[in-house]
Amino acid sequence: MNLYVTCKGCGTKIYIESKAKTRQELYREMGKKFFTIKCPVCGNIQRFSVNDVMAEAKSDTTLTGTLLGGLAGMLLGPLGAAAGAITGGIIGLNEDTKEEKEVRKFNNSYV
Numbered sequence: 236m237n238l239y240v241t242c243k244g245c246g247t248k249i250y251i252e253s254k255a256k257t258r259q260e261l262y263r264e265m266g267k268k269f270f271t272i273k274c275p276v277c278g279n280i281q282r283f284s285v286n287d288v289m290a291e292a293k294s295d296t297t298l299t300g301t302l303l304g305g306l307a308g309m310l311l312g313p314l315g316a317a318a319g320a321i322t323g324g325i326i327g328l329n330e331d332t333k334e335e336k337e338v339r340k341f342n343n344s345y346v
């Protein structure tokens with residue numbers, strides 16, 4: 236899961252280094268509700284509140300799962316590779332759903 240704020244000047248997503256699962260957690264981590272960030276693209280220095288921070292799922296989880304599954308399956312021959320890819324895809328899919336739940340939880344939490 237990635238956390239970001241959107242630059243008010245140019246719309247660039249500015250990513251925040253944090254493992255917080257909710258905005259409350261992020262608030263505790265930062266120790267303050269408002270913070271300033273300089274946009275790396277347009278150079279605008281802006282003030283954000285913890286409530287402006289959005290979460291998004293990392294989009295490569297399904298691919299990683301499929302690749303891992305395929306790789307494991309390859310050791311078992313062509314049939315194994317197909318089965319492995321399907322299993323990996325399912326694992327990836329579950330990851331996605333779990334992460335999407337976390338994303339929703341974060342985005343629905345307010346400080």
Ligand SMILES: [Zn+2]
Binds near residue numbers: 242245246275276278
């Ligand atoms: Zn900007």
